[in-house]
Amino acid sequence: MKNALVSVGIGALLLASAMSMRAHAEPPVPLPQAIPASELAAISGGANTVNLALSKQNLMALNTGNQVNGESIVTGNVNVDPSAFNGFNGVGNFVFNTGNNNNLQGSLSVTILAPVN
Numbered sequence: 001m002k003n004a005l006v007s008v009g010i011g012a013l014l015l016a017s018a019m020s021m022r023a024h025a026e027p028p029v030p031l032p033q034a035i036p037a038s039e040l041a042a043i044s045g046g047a048n049t050v051n052l053a054l055s056k057q058n059l060m061a062l063n064t065g066n067q068v069n070g071e072s073i074v075t076g077n078v079n080v081d082p083s084a085f086n087g088f089n090g091v092g093n094f095v096f097n098t099g100n101n102n103n104l105q106g107s108l109s110v111t112i113l114a115p116v117n
Contacts, residue, residue, distance in 0.1 A: 053111035053113065055109035055111070057107045057109070059105040059107055061103035061105050062103075063101060063102065063103045066100075066101035067101075068100050068101060073100060075098040075099060075100060076098055077098065078096040078097075078098055080096075091108065091110050093106045093107070093108040094106075
């Protein structure tokens with residue numbers, strides 16, 4: 001029970017910290033205008049044979065000072081309901097974890113190349 005209370009307390013502190021950081025974040029940069037469907041219809045895959053896409057991602061995680069009590073280790077199953085992603089559109093990066101004392105970092109790059117007119 002004591003471990004559960006400590007976990008809830010730490011979770012609340014992390015949530016408050018994340019909300020505070022979000023409150024001080026810069027406003028998002030507006031996205032460029034979408035390419036009209038008429039232009040997209042004229043684009044043929046492979047029409048431009050010189051393409052270069054670079055992605056640089058800096059993922060950092062710290063996992064230190066953890067402890068697992070062998071008498072109370074509980075890891076559960078990951079259950080995803082069939083309708084869990086109903087209405088989801090776009091590209092997703094979903095990470096599920098049931099382990100103890102580990103860090104998970106997900107990264108996703110999407111590159112769309114269109115020929116220059």
